Each structure stands twice: as C-alpha cells, then as structure tokens.
Amino acid sequence: MSELVPEGAILQRDKKTFAIVPKTPQGMITADILEALAKVVRRYNVPIVKITSGQRLALIGLQREQLDAAWQELGIGVGQATALCLHYVQACPGNSVCKFGVDDSLGMGAELEEGLTGMAFPAKVKVGVSGCPMCCAESYMRDMGLFAKNKGWTVIVGGNAGAKPRIGDVLAVDLSREEAVALGIKFMKYYQEEGHPRERTARFVQRLGILAIKEALL
Numbered sequence: 001m002s003e004l005v006p007e008g009a010i011l012q013r014d015k016k017t018f019a020i021v022p023k024t025p026q027g028m029i030t031a032d033i034l035e036a037l038a039k040v041v042r043r044y045n046v047p048i049v050k051i052t053s054g055q056r057l058a059l060i061g062l063q064r065e066q067l068d069a070a071w072q073e074l075g076i077g078v079g080q081a082t083a084l085c086l087h088y089v090q091a092c093p094g095n096s097v098c099k100f101g102v103d104d105s106l107g108m109g110a111e112l113e114e115g116l117t118g119m120a121f122p123a124k125v126k127v128g129v130s131g132c133p134m135c136c137a138e139s140y141m142r143d144m145g146l147f148a149k150n151k152g153w154t155v156i157v158g159g160n161a162g163a164k165p166r167i168g169d170v171l172a173v174d175l176s177r178e179e180a181v182a183l184g185i186k187f188m189k190y191y192q193e194e195g196h197p198r199e200r201t202a203r204f205v206q207r208l209g210i211l212a213i214k215e216a217l218l
C-alpha cells in the first residue's frame with residue numbers, strides 16, 4: 001500500500017485520508033505560515049489540525065485529490081514523517097527569550113538542520129537542542145541531542161523515547177558552537193555508514209558502545 005501513498009502524505013488508519021506535515025524548522029511559525037495554513041484548512045475543510053510532539057503542525061484528514069493543490073497553496077516545504085532521514089530538529093527558545101537560556105538553541109538547531117537535511121540514514125532521525133541543562137527540547141531522548149552550559153555545548157547520542165526508551169550517552173562536553181555542529185554531523189555520518197538497515201541510533205549506540213564510538217570520533 002505504501003507505494004501508493006503520494007510523497008509528503010501519511011495515510012491514516014481509515015486507509016482513505018491523508019495527513020500532511022509542513023516543514024516548520026525548530027517549531028518557528030510566522031504570520032505568513034499561519035495565514036497559509038488557515039487558508040488551506042478552511043478551503044479543504046481539514047477536520048483535524050494537530051500540534052505534534054516534534055513542534056510541527058499536522059493537517060489531518062485530507063482527501064487524495066486535495067493533496068497537490070493543498071501543498072501548492074501552502075507554499076511550504078514537506079516535513080518528513082516516514083522517510084529514512086532527518087525528520088526534525090526541535091529546539092527550545094534558548095537565550096533569545098528564556099531567562100535560563102545559556103546559548104542560542106534556535107540558531108544551533110537551524111545549523112544542524114541545514115547540515116543534516118538531504119542525508120539518508122538507516123532509520124529516521126530526530127534531534128533536540130536545548131539552551132540550558134533543563135533540556136526542555138528533550139535532548140537526552142533524541143537520536144542526537146545538544147544542550148548548552150556556561151562552558152559550552154554537550155552532545156548526546158542514541159536517545160529514544162519510543163517503545164524501548166533509552167537515555168542517550170554523552171559523546172562530548174564543553175564544545176564551542178562550531179565544534180558541536182562538526183561533531184554532531186560527524187556522528188551522523190558515522191551512523192550513516194555503520195548503522196544496520198532500520199536500526200535507530202539508540203540500538204546503534206547500544207550495539208557499538210559509547211566508548212568505541214568516542215574512540216572512532218574524538
């Protein structure tokens with residue numbers, strides 16, 4: 001059935017209607033995006049609009065014949081939801097507004113998103129970037145997570161909040177922004193090359209062990 005599903009659409013459990021998830025990097029929304037969404041929701045009588053756990057908006061219940069026109073009218077890129085690639089980088093507001101923020105989680109998230117977009121991985125990948133150790137962006141529960149402290153960025157790998165949850169392992173601490181981005185992308189390339197098909201990073205890190213991964217990457 002999956003080969004019949006149009007690109008950028010998710011078949012729903014009724015096996016007839018679809019959900020679409022426009023790309024909203026780091027959960028940031030503008031008035032233009034809100035207006036485009038509202039227009040599409042009204043025009044196509046979209047029955048459910050849901051804010052997802054990944055800081056995205058899902059439009060649920062579209063008919064197959066509405067999909068192309070809806071995407072065209074939205075004028076927003078596709079947020080990946082089933083492909084074996086980066087699905088999203090979620091980020092907290094960080095030091096742009098939060099009083100606890102130590103560093104720029106939104107900017108860091110955007111940099112990582114740019115670096116990881118277009119890469120194919122063994123399984124889906126989710127990233128969480130937090131501006132302080134409170135980790136509001138669930139950094140320990142994502143395939144890769146970062147958070148900021150006064151001395152620099154901590155990079156965590158192999159976290160997962162799924163059916164077999166796993167708290168990620170710390171790969172490195174006290175990194176500059178450039179070092180953290182470079183190490184994050186280096187880890188993802190390593191996973192790309194060494195991961196088994198469909199193996200999430202949680203199982204990958206568990207299989208290899210964080211010490212071996214550190215040895216290979218640091």
Ligand code: SF4
Nearest residue numbers: 092098101131132136
């Ligand atoms: S992780 Fe820290 S900086 Fe980010 S929202 Fe939470 S408290 Fe604020």
